[in-house]
Amino acid sequence: MRRWALMVAVVVGAVSQAFAQTPDAPAASASPRAGQVHRVPTRAGVTVPVYAIWRADAAASVVLFSGGGGGYGAIGPDGWPSGGNFLIRTGQRWAQHPLNVIMVGRPSDGLDLAQGWVRAGEQHTQDNAAVIAFVKERSAAPIWLVGTSMGTISAAATTIADTTGQVAGLVLTSSVLAYKIQGAVPSQRLDRVRVPVLIVHHAQDACWACAPAEAQRLGAAFRHAPVVKTWMVTGGEGIASGPCDPLHYHGYVGLQEAVVDGIATWIMAPQP
DSSP states (O other), rough: OOHHHHHHHHHHHHHHHTOOTTTOOOOOOOOOOOOOOEEEHHHHHHHHHHHEETTTTTTTTEEEOOOOTTOOOBTTSSBBBBBOOOHTTTTTHTTSSSSSEEOOOOOOOOTTTTTTTHHSHHHHHHHHHHHHHHHHHHHHEEEEEEEEEEEHHHHHHHHHHHSOOOOEEEEEEOOOOOOTTOOOGGGGOOGGOSSOOOEETTTTTTOOTTTTHHHHGGGOOOOOOSEEEEEEOOOOOOOOOEEEEEGGGTTTTTTTHHHHHHHHHHHHOOOO
16 A cells, blocks of 8 residues: 555656646646536537536636547436546546536447547548537637547547647547557658647556557657657556556556646646
8 A cells, every 4th residue: 555655646746747837727626517418410410429517717628539439438327427438537537627628429320439440530530520619619718639549549630630720739648559550640640730749658558559669759740749748657556457448557547637637737838
């Protein structure tokens, strides 16, 4: 127990150093209220459900793309999504920051988001553009796309496809890097990204498609991004799933709140 407490302290200290808040950055608030589900019309006859928590004081909106086959799971008795993905199970932590939090669900026509080529394809990016437009209608706050695992393919492809400047920044966590997966992040036109980029990866990520060494090289591909930072996370405890699943280093098990805090802080003031 003492070893785990020390490990957490070291990680949180690293977050504080790497992502130091500006003096007037608001602290995370406690006990956020649950959100609501909206069904956003996208392609003809198709809707995409989004679970959203809105704040009048939001400094940014984060649009979260989960991994695997996408979605956020069923809504639990407490009003929060029950999905175990890193970005979903930390929903309440995201909502403690001055952010609008939008979790993207699965499209009504059953588009298979477990396939990389689908996530990088035109139909999915069209759906995501409609979600972004919906978010922009609700709030003037800058929109950041945040993906994890297979969701990084979605976040990167949608940022690249944005030609109207709706996307303010991109965060990639546990990126899919293996070219064997069609649409893998390094295979996309990352040189077209012209917004700040944060790459977060666990140094011990053992998922075959997400090699940490490749993650450390990924930032160089964003040649035209104004700011690029790579954050290699270490530590964690409580592994309870396979290496490509959420409750492993791939999903920042035991560190998820510190990672969310670091990302939220960086979004407020991007710096190399």
